[in-house]
Amino acid sequence: MSTTRKHTALPKAQILIEALPWLTRHNGKTVVIKFGGNAMVDEELKAAFAQDVVFLRHAGLDVVVVHGGGPQISAALDRHGIVSEFKAGLRVTTEDAMDVVRMVLAGQVQRELVGLLNQHGPLAVGLTGEDAHTITATKHQPEIDGERVDIGRVGEITDIDTGAIEALLADGRIPVVSSIARSEDDGHVYNVNADTAAAALAAALGAETLMVLTDVEGLYEDWPNSDEVISRLTASQLEKLLPELSSGMVPKMEGCLHAVRNGVNTARVIDGRVQHSILLEIFTDEGIGTMVVPDAVTEGDAG
Numbered sequence: 437m438s439t440t441r442k443h444t445a446l447p448k449a450q451i452l453i454e455a456l457p458w459l460t461r462h463n464g465k466t467v468v469i470k471f472g473g474n475a476m477v478d479e480e481l482k483a484a485f486a487q488d489v490v491f492l493r494h495a496g497l498d499v500v501v502v503h504g505g506g507p508q509i510s511a512a513l514d515r516h517g518i519v520s521e522f523k524a525g526l527r528v529t530t531e532d533a534m535d536v537v538r539m540v541l542a543g544q545v546q547r548e549l550v551g552l553l554n555q556h557g558p559l560a561v562g563l564t565g566e567d568a569h570t571i572t573a574t575k576h577q578p579e580i581d582g583e584r585v586d587i588g589r590v591g592e593i594t595d596i597d598t599g600a601i602e603a604l605l606a607d608g609r610i611p612v613v614s615s616i617a618r619s620e621d622d623g624h625v626y627n628v629n630a631d632t633a634a635a636a637l638a639a640a641l642g643a644e645t646l647m648v649l650t651d652v653e654g655l656y657e658d659w660p661n662s663d664e665v666i667s668r669l670t671a672s673q674l675e676k677l678l679p680e681l682s683s684g685m686v687p688k689m690e691g692c693l694h695a696v697r698n699g700v701n702t703a704r705v706i707d708g709r710v711q712h713s714i715l716l717e718i719f720t721d722e723g724i725g726t727m728v729v730p731d732a733v734t735e736g737d738a739g
C-alpha cells in the first residue's frame with residue numbers, strides 16, 4: 437500500500453523539482469503584476485490569480501499587484517448616467533467621473549482583490565497612489581493630430597515614492613495598488629492608466645519582472661487580422677512597432693518599453709484568461725505571451 441502511494445506521488449515531486457531553477461532565480465526578486473479589468477472575467481479566474489500571487493509570495497518573491505478596472509468603471513459610469521469616451525487610449529475624466537473612477541478602483545476592485553488574497557492569510561494591503569505620495573502626477577494633455585487635447589483629470593506621472601510599498605514588502609505583505617495619483621498642482625487626484633502606473637512602479641522599485649495580465653494571448657503581430665503572437669522582442673524592436681499599435685495595447689507596450697529601458701529585466705504581456713498563467717510564466721519552460729527584453733540581452737539571459 438505504502439509503496440503504491442509513494443509511486444503515485446512521484447510525478448508531483450517531479451513537477452515541484454522542475455520549478456527549482458526558477459525558484460532559485462526568482463527568490464528575493466520583485467515582480468510587479470498588473471491585473472487588467474478585462475482579464476477579471478470570472479470568479480474562478482480571480483481566485484486562481486490570488487492563489488498564484490500568494491504562491492509567488494511564499495516562494496520568496498516580493499509581489500506588488502497593480503490593478504485596472506476599465507470595464508467596471510464604464511459600467512458604474514453608465515449606472516450614474518455619466519457618458520464617458522476614450523481619447524488616445526485614455527478615459528476622458530470629468531470631475532464627476534473622477535469620483536466614480538476612485539470609488540470603483542479603490543472601493544470595489546481593490547477591495548475584492550485584497551479580500552481574495554487575504555483568504556490565504558494576512559497578506560494583502562490595499563493602497564492607491566495617493567497614499568504616502570506613492571504616485572504623484574500632473575495634468576496629462578495628450579497630443580492628438582498635432583494638438584494638445586484636454587481630457588480632464590487624467591494624470592501624467594511625475595514622481596514615484598516607493599517608501600510605503602517597500603515597507604509593506606519588508607513586512608512580508610502584498611501591496612495592492614489602485615492607479616489613482618495625488619496631484620502635484622492642486623489638492624485633487626488624477627486618473628492614471630493602470631498599465632502606465634504598473635510600469636512606473638516596476639521601474640521605480642527596480643523590479644526584475646513586470647507582468648501584464650490582459651484578455652488576449654499577448655501582442656499580436658498583425659492585429660486584428662491574425663492571431664500570431666510575438667513571443668519575444670527587444671526594446672528597440674518594440675519602439676519601432678509602437679506607432680502601429682492601437683487601443684489598449686498602446687499604454688501596455690509603452691509601459692513595457694519604459695520598464696525595460698529603466699532597469700526591469702523582462703516585461704511580459706500574458707493571457708489573464710488562462711488559469712494560473714502567472715505560474716506557467718514564472719515557473720515552467722512553457723513561457724506564454726509576449727516578452728520584452730532590454731536591447732543588450734541576448735537569447736537565454738532572460739526568462
Ligand SMILES: Nc1ncnc2c1ncn2[C@@H]1O[C@H](COP(=O)(O)OP(=O)(O)O)[C@@H](O)[C@H]1O
Pocket residue numbers: 471472473474475504505506631649650651652654655656657658659681682683684685
Ligand atoms: N497588436 C495587438 N495585440 C493584441 N491586442 C491588441 C493589439 N492591438 C490592440 N489590441 C487590443 O488591446 C486589448 C487589451 O487592452 P485593454 O482592453 O486595455 O485591456 P486591459 O483591461 O487588460 O488593460 C485587446 O483586447 C485588443 O482588443
Ligand SMILES: CC(=O)N[C@@H](CCC(=O)OP(=O)(O)O)C(=O)O
Pocket residue numbers: 471472473474503504505506507509525526527537590591615627628629630631
Ligand atoms: C486614464 C485612464 O484611462 N484610466 C483607466 C484606469 C483603469 C485602467 O487602466 O483599467 P484597465 O487596466 O482595466 O484598462 C480608466 O479610467 O479606465
